Amino acid sequence: MSQTFAIGIDIGGTNTDLGLVRSDGECLTRLNFPTTDCTTADTFVERLCAAIGELLEKSGSPTLLGIGIGAPNGNSLTGCIEEASNLPQLSNLPLKQILEERLHLPVAVGNDANAAALGEMVYGGAKDLQDFVTITLGTGVGSGIVINRRLLLGVHGNAGEIGHSILVPDGRLCSCGRRGCVEEYASARGICKTFAELRQAKGSYNGMLDGFADNQLSPKLIAEAAQQGDALSIETFERTGYYLGLACANVVSHLAPQKIFLMGGPTQAGSLLMNPTRKSFDDNLLSIYKSQVEIELTHLRSNDAAILGAAALINL
Numbered sequence: 001m002s003q004t005f006a007i008g009i010d011i012g013g014t015n016t017d018l019g020l021v022r023s024d025g026e027c028l029t030r031l032n033f034p035t036t037d038c039t040t041a042d043t044f045v046e047r048l049c050a051a052i053g054e055l056l057e058k059s060g061s062p063t064l065l066g067i068g069i070g071a072p073n074g075n076s077l078t079g080c081i082e083e084a085s086n087l088p089q090l091s092n093l094p095l096k097q098i099l100e101e102r103l104h105l106p107v108a109v110g111n112d113a114n115a116a117a118l119g120e121m122v123y124g125g126a127k128d129l130q131d132f133v134t135i136t137l138g139t140g141v142g143s144g145i146v147i148n149r150r151l152l153l154g155v156h157g158n159a160g161e162i163g164h165s166i167l168v169p170d171g172r173l174c175s176c177g178r179r180g181c182v183e184e185y186a187s188a189r190g191i192c193k194t195f196a197e198l199r200q201a202k203g204s205y206n207g208m209l210d211g212f213a214d215n216q217l218s219p220k221l222i223a224e225a226a227q228q229g230d231a232l233s234i235e236t237f238e239r240t241g242y243y244l245g246l247a248c249a250n251v252v253s254h255l256a257p258q259k260i261f262l263m264g265g266p267t268q269a270g271s272l273l274m275n276p277t278r279k280s281f282d283d284n285l286l287s288i289y290k291s292q293v294e295i296e297l298t299h300l301r302s303n304d305a306a307i308l309g310a311a312a313l314i315n316l
């Protein structure tokens with residue numbers, strides 16, 4: 001069977017990454033530029049088109065199915081990036097329309113968390129699944145819900161905000177203005193907050209991260225300390241897993257998926273996070289679902305996942 005190609009573009013607040021993706025999920029050529037260099041929508045579009053041209057030239061001008069773009073608040077129904085707090089210069093820019101007119105290729109825009117779900121479906125561990133959910137742990141917590149092999153979009157294209165479901169009544173203040181959202185416990189900053197809270201509650205801590213102020217912490221540092229036996233860091237991942245497992249058990253009550261895939265930076269902690277997550281999930285799962293739903297790590301390589309997800313937007 002002949003291979004087809006798509007370009008996947010992940011627009012982030014800091015960097016824009018582009019890659020040429022073959023239909024078997026191999027990311028062949030990639031390049032990136034700092035999104036922050038482009039202070040207006042016009043300069044961004046110019047830079048992006050130049051980068052697409054460069055990518056195609058490097059790749060020997062393959063025949064493309066189209067271009068998929070994943071971005072925070074990317075909306076597949078409108079083809080715009082809406083109200084992007086990290087990308088104010090691109091807010092409400094009709095990116096799909098602009099690029100289709102300029103490049104004469106199909107363009108699909110979607111939110112990065114939904115794109116991740118499509119990436120898992122087209123190129124990853126959900127190739128043979130009908131119903132699954134992906135949860136991306138990063139600065140926030142994003143999620144994509146696939147039912148009967150279709151991404152759930154909701155009325156306005158923004159379904160699947162599992163990160164903003166309230167897990168702890170009157171809990172930590174969330175970036176959305178409410179309290180106790182999953183995101184405040186399971187995102188990178190949630191993990192750091194948990195460590196900081198535990199450290200403060202203990203009163204005295206002489207562990208490996210003693211020299212790090214709360215604002216210098218990262219999940220990577222905490223995971224490294226936990227791997228070397230730091231008790232407070234291990235407890236931080238146990239708490240995080242407890243919350244994440246609880247959130248996943250709630251997801252199953254709503255959607256009864258075949259699998260839940262976890263991805264994003266903090267999942268690189270591996271069993272440190274996965275073991276307590278699976279335990280809490282099992283402890284809190286409604287009995288009718290017991291042994292029916294698995295939580296797995298994404299099958300996509302972490303540095304390709306965003307580009308593959310974006311490319312998958314065009315494959316549907």
Ligand SMILES: [Zn+2]
Nearest residue numbers: 164174176181
């Ligand atoms: Zn929230």
